[in-house]
Amino acid sequence: MTGQASSGESEPLIRLTDVTRSYVMGGVTNTVLAGVTLDVAAGEFAAIMGPSGSGKSTLLHILGLLDRPSSGSYRLRGRETGELSDDALSHLRNQAIGFVFQSFYLIPYATALDNVLLPGLYSDAPRAALVRRAGELLDKVGLTSQARHKPSQLSGGQQQRVALARSLINDPDLILADEPTGQLDSATSREIMELLAAINRDAGKTVIVVTHDPDTAAYARRQILVTDGRVARS
Amino acid sequence: MWRVLSRYPRLLWRLQGVAGQALLAHKARSFFVVAAVAMGIAALTVIVASVDGARRKALEIVDFFGPDAVLVLGGDIENRPVGQRLNTLSWSDARAIARSLPGAYAVLPMRSVRSVTLRYGNKNHEVPTVVGATENYAATWNWPLSEGRDLSADDIAHGAKVALIGDAPAKALFGDASPIGRTVMVKNLPVQIVGRLSYRGFTGGGSDVSVDDRLIMPISTLTQRFNLDRHYFRGLRVRFHDPDLITVHMENLRSLLRHEHKLGPTVPDDFTIMSASEILKFLTAFTGGLVAFLGVTAGVAILVGGFVLANLMFLGVSERRVEIGLRKAVGATSGAILIQFLSEAVYLTLAGAILGVGLGVGLGESLSRLGMLELRLSPKIFVLSLAAALAIALAFGLRPARKAAGLDPIEALRGGE
Known part of the structure; x- marks a missing residue:
C-alpha cells in the first residue's frame, strides 16, 4: 500500500485516534467505546478479542464504515472518513473492504456464483471481468462444482467459503471478519482460518478478525484485546 | 465526479x-x-x-337517425298517462305536416308488426319487428344496402310482396349465400327479398334488440296482409331542410300536432317528438x-x-x-x-x-x-x-x-x- 496518498509512506492503512462511540437511550448515555487509539498497518493479520459487551463489535462496525464514531478520527488509506457522505462511505466499503460474518449472510435465493458477484454489482467493473474473477475465487475456495448451488444446498463451511470469495470480489485492501468461525465445528473452523491466513499471506490483504475464541485468534499474528471500550493490549 | x-x-x-x-x-x-x-x-x-x-x-x-330528422311516436312515452291511447297519429296528421309545416320536406309514416316468424326451406327465424315503410327506405334512413335494390314507389303503390332483409335474419336463413331473389314465408305470406341492409351492429334506444334483426316491407302490403289498423301509424319520420333549426322545427311540429289533435291548453301531448339528440340523452x-x-x-x-x-x-x-x-x-x-x-x-x-x-x-x-x-x-x-x-x-x-x-x-x- 505504498504511494496511496501524499502521507501514504508514513501513515498506516488504518489509524484510529481517540475514537469514542456512545448511544443515548432514554436519557441515559451509554458509552461503548471510550477512546480507542489504534494503528493497523497494511498486510497485518490481527485479531480483536474481548468479552461480550466489551465494544469489539462496535469497533468492527466503525472499522467497516458501517457506523460513525461519536468523536475522534478514523483515517483509512490516509484519508479522514468522518468528512465523507453516506454515499461516499458506501463506495469506499464497496471498493476497500470485504466483510465476512458469523451467520454467513448469503442471499438465500441467489446461487453461490451470484452471491460472490454481489459486491461487484455495486462497482464499476464490467460484468464479464467480475464473472471471470468470481469463477477464480470459487476455484480458490474449492467450490467450482457448487457454483450453481443455492446456499440451502451448501454446508455451513461451504457457505462461509462462498462468503470469503464474496469478500474478495472487488479486490479490497481490508478483510473484516466478525466471528467467522462462530457457527462452525472445529475442523471447519480450521479450514476457514487457513483460508483467511492464505488470503493474508498470498494476496497481501490486511485481515482483521473479531473473535472471543482463542483458537481462532491464534491464527493472527497480532492480538488486540478490548475491555470496557478501551484497547487494553495490542 | x-x-x-x-x-x-x-x-x-x-x-x-x-x-x-x-x-x-x-x-x-x-x-x-x-x-x-x-x-x-x-x-x-x-x-x-x-x-x-x-x-x-x-x-x-346520430348518423343512422340523421341530424335533420325527428321521429314522432303516438302517445306520450315519457309520462305515459293512464288510459292514454298510443294510436294517435293518422294519415291526416301526415298530410297536414307535409302540407303546412315550414321546412319539412319528407314525411314517412311507419307501421310495424312485432315478433314475426320467417321461414325459408327448413329454417325458421323470428324477427322482433317487421317494419312497414314507404319508398327509398334505405336512402332515407342513411342505411346502405349491401346488395339488391331499395323499395320503389311502385312497390308501395301496388302492395308488392317484396322485402328488404336485415343482416341478422339474412345470416340466420341464408348463411353466406345471397338472399336476393329468394322467397321467404313471412307468417303465411310468400315475400321476395329484393335488398339486403348492411350490418349496423348496435341495439336500439335502450332495448337489447339489434337493429339488424328486422325485415322491411312496403307499408301498404303490411297493412293489407296483416290486417293492421288502416287509419293510424306507430310513428312518423319527418325530415327538415335545415338541421340547425331543428329545435324550432320541433316546436312548430308540436303546435301543429296539438292543433290537429284539438288538445286544449291544459291537456298533455298525446304524442312524443324525438330527435337524435333526445335518443342520445x-x-x-x-x-x-x-x-x-x-x-x-x-x-x-x-x-x-x-x-x-x-x-x-x-x-x-x-x-x-x-x-x-x-x-x-x-x-x-x-x-x-x-x-x-x-x-x-x-x-x-x-x-x-x-x-x-x-x-x-x-x-x-x-x-x-x-x-x-x-x-x-x-x-x-x-x-x-x-x-x-x-x-x-x-x-x-x-x-x-x-x-x-x-x-x-x-x-x-x-x-x-
Whole structure:
C-alpha cells in the first residue's frame, strides 16, 4: 500500500485516534467505546478479542464504515472518513473492504456464483471481468462444482467459503471478519482460518478478525484485546 | 465526479436484474400483488372500453337517425298517462305536416308488426319487428344496402310482396349465400327479398334488440296482409331542410300536432317528438349508471391493488432485512436499494396491468355478448393501463421502498441472528 496518498509512506492503512462511540437511550448515555487509539498497518493479520459487551463489535462496525464514531478520527488509506457522505462511505466499503460474518449472510435465493458477484454489482467493473474473477475465487475456495448451488444446498463451511470469495470480489485492501468461525465445528473452523491466513499471506490483504475464541485468534499474528471500550493490549 | 455519474446507467441496469431475481424468488407474494393490481386494471379497461363504446354508439345513432330528422311516436312515452291511447297519429296528421309545416320536406309514416316468424326451406327465424315503410327506405334512413335494390314507389303503390332483409335474419336463413331473389314465408305470406341492409351492429334506444334483426316491407302490403289498423301509424319520420333549426322545427311540429289533435291548453301531448339528440340523452342515462358503477369499482379495485402492493412490500422489507443490510454493507447506497425496491414494485404492477388488460378484454367481451355494454377497445386502453400501473407502483411502493433504503445495515444484519 505504498504511494496511496501524499502521507501514504508514513501513515498506516488504518489509524484510529481517540475514537469514542456512545448511544443515548432514554436519557441515559451509554458509552461503548471510550477512546480507542489504534494503528493497523497494511498486510497485518490481527485479531480483536474481548468479552461480550466489551465494544469489539462496535469497533468492527466503525472499522467497516458501517457506523460513525461519536468523536475522534478514523483515517483509512490516509484519508479522514468522518468528512465523507453516506454515499461516499458506501463506495469506499464497496471498493476497500470485504466483510465476512458469523451467520454467513448469503442471499438465500441467489446461487453461490451470484452471491460472490454481489459486491461487484455495486462497482464499476464490467460484468464479464467480475464473472471471470468470481469463477477464480470459487476455484480458490474449492467450490467450482457448487457454483450453481443455492446456499440451502451448501454446508455451513461451504457457505462461509462462498462468503470469503464474496469478500474478495472487488479486490479490497481490508478483510473484516466478525466471528467467522462462530457457527462452525472445529475442523471447519480450521479450514476457514487457513483460508483467511492464505488470503493474508498470498494476496497481501490486511485481515482483521473479531473473535472471543482463542483458537481462532491464534491464527493472527497480532492480538488486540478490548475491555470496557478501551484497547487494553495490542 | 464523472466516474460516479458514469456508473449510474450500468448500476440501474444491474438493479433491474436484481429486482427480477428477487421477484422470482418470492413467487407467491408476487402473484398476489399482480392479481390484485390486475383486478383494478381489468375494471379500468372495461370502463374505458365502455365509455368509448358508448361514444361510438352515440355517433352511429346520430348518423343512422340523421341530424335533420325527428321521429314522432303516438302517445306520450315519457309520462305515459293512464288510459292514454298510443294510436294517435293518422294519415291526416301526415298530410297536414307535409302540407303546412315550414321546412319539412319528407314525411314517412311507419307501421310495424312485432315478433314475426320467417321461414325459408327448413329454417325458421323470428324477427322482433317487421317494419312497414314507404319508398327509398334505405336512402332515407342513411342505411346502405349491401346488395339488391331499395323499395320503389311502385312497390308501395301496388302492395308488392317484396322485402328488404336485415343482416341478422339474412345470416340466420341464408348463411353466406345471397338472399336476393329468394322467397321467404313471412307468417303465411310468400315475400321476395329484393335488398339486403348492411350490418349496423348496435341495439336500439335502450332495448337489447339489434337493429339488424328486422325485415322491411312496403307499408301498404303490411297493412293489407296483416290486417293492421288502416287509419293510424306507430310513428312518423319527418325530415327538415335545415338541421340547425331543428329545435324550432320541433316546436312548430308540436303546435301543429296539438292543433290537429284539438288538445286544449291544459291537456298533455298525446304524442312524443324525438330527435337524435333526445335518443342520445335516453341512451346516455341508461349506460351512464353502469359506467358510474364501473368507475367506482375500478377506483376501489385500483386502490385495493395499491394497498395490497404496499402491505406485501412492507412485509417483504421486514422479511428481507438481512438481505438489505448485507447489500448496504457490501456497498449498495440507499439510492440503489430504493431503486431496486421501486423496480420490483414497477414490474409487479406492469405485470398486473398486462394481465388486467387481458382480463378486462375478456370480461368486456362477455358483457358485450350479453348485450349489457357496447365496447370499443383501443391502444389508448393499453397506454392508460400502463400509466395507471406505474402510478400505483410509485404511489404505493415508494414508502416501503424508502423504508428499505433507510434501514441501518447494523440493525438490519442484527435482525438476522
